[in-house]
Amino acid sequence: MGSTQPRVEQGAKRVRAYLGGRLVADTTRPSLVWEIPYYPTYYIPVSDVRAELTDERSDGDATTYTVTVDGARAEGAARRRADLPELVRIDWDAMDAWFEEDEEVFVHPRDPHTRVDVLASSRHVRVEVDGVTVAESSSPRMLFETGLPVRYYLPKTHVRMDLLEPTDTVTRCPYKGDAQYWSVLGHEDLAWSYATPLPESRNVAGLVCFYDEKVEVFVDGVRRET
Numbered sequence: 090m091g092s093t094q095p096r097v098e099q100g101a102k103r104v105r106a107y108l109g110g111r112l113v114a115d116t117t118r119p120s121l122v123w124e125i126p127y128y129p130t131y132y133i134p135v136s137d138v139r140a141e142l143t144d145e146r147s148d149g150d151a152t153t154y155t156v157t158v159d160g161a162r163a164e165g166a167a168r169r170r171a172d173l174p175e176l177v178r179i180d181w182d183a184m185d186a187w188f189e190e191d192e193e194v195f196v197h198p199r200d201p202h203t204r205v206d207v208l209a210s211s212r213h214v215r216v217e218v219d220g221v222t223v224a225e226s227s228s229p230r231m232l233f234e235t236g237l238p239v240r241y242y243l244p245k246t247h248v249r250m251d252l253l254e255p256t257d258t259v260t261r262c263p264y265k266g267d268a269q270y271w272s273v274l275g276h277e278d279l280a281w282s283y284a285t286p287l288p289e290s291r292n293v294a295g296l297v298c299f300y301d302e303k304v305e306v307f308v309d310g311v312r313r314e315t
Contacts, residue, residue, distance in 0.1 A: 094172055096123040097132075098201070104131055105188045106179050109161030113140040113179060120176055121198065128197045132176035135169075142167050142177070156183070196263045203235040205264045207242075207292040214241045217305040218274050224248040230293055234264065238315065241306065242296035245282075253280060253297075265290040271297075279303055 100119040107113060116137035121129035142154035144164070154167040156179065166183035169176065181187065187194050210231045216224040226247035232240040253271035258278050260268045266286040273279040280299045283290065299306070306313040 097121070097173070098129075100131070100201075102189045104133065104198075106133075106184045107186045107188075108140070108156060108158055108163055108166075108184050110185065111140075111158040111161050113156060113158055113184060114138045120173075121201070122173070122176075122178070128200050128203075130178055130181065131198050132170075132173060132178050135175060135177050138167075138177055138179070140167075194263055195266075196261045199263050200235075203264065204233075205235075205289050206233045207231070207290060208233070209292075213307075213309050214243065215307040216241075216243075216299050217307070218252075218276060218279065221252070221274060222249070223252050223273055223304075224297065224299065230296055232290070232293060232298075238301060240298050240301070241308075242293040242298045245295065245297055248280075248297045263287075265293070273299075273304075276303065 098121045100121050102119065103117045104119040105112060105115045114133045114137055116133045118134050118137065120132040122132045123129050140156045140158035143157055144155040146153050150171055152169045153165045156163045156166040163180070163183040166180040168178045168180070181197055189199065208231050210229050211227055212229060213227045214225070214229045215222060224243050224247055226243045228244065230242040232242060253273055256270045256272055256278055258270040262268065264287065266283050268281040268283050270278040271280045280297050282295060282297050283293055284295060286294050301313060302315045
């Protein structure tokens with residue numbers, strides 16, 4: 090049985106991919122393809138791929154290739170779908186760097202339908218873990234991201250940092266940047282912060298956020314349901 094035709098949109102950004110410092114693809118005609126519902130991937134016109142595509146392997150619905158450019162090599166890093174024959178997907182993680190225009194992007198392409206808004210607020214926010222108040226603030230920054238629950242980012246001076254223990258966990262977000270984590274009262278990775286967030290999220294720099302789903306959050310005295 091053939092695969093289902095994914096949603097496809099024409100992109101307008103210049104997109105470049107690099108492997109070993111060498112240019113693999115450079116296009117102003119990228120297609121955004123939603124092979125999974127959460128975020129798109131880039132499919133690039135075959136004519137805009139600068140690297141060699143070799144070691145062809147087909148499974149009927151798609152063909153994979155090894156990407157080779159000036160001695161740099163990534164096995165199985167290119168894929169062409171039978172229903173999108175003029176386009177090729179370059180595996181995001183197999184590349185060293187991706188750029189939209191002249192800005193490096195991370196994790197996956199930015200979804201044009203996703204928006205991030207950071208708003209200053211005077212709501213009173215209190216966070217409890219195991220019945221202990223670990224943060225309380227009347228000057229949170231509220232982060233609204235399409236499709237996700239609102240997050241409350243609090244100044245460190247309003248957080249019981251003595252109850253937080255840094256962990257080695259780091260996650261990356263294409264809209265916010267790299268996050269560092271803390272354990273709270275023995276619960277691993279309950280809180281995080283972006284020291285140097287990406288431009289659209291710069292107003293949460295250095296602030297602390299908690300997993301609402303794993304702690305108790307009270308907003309203006311009302312417990313927030315998750």
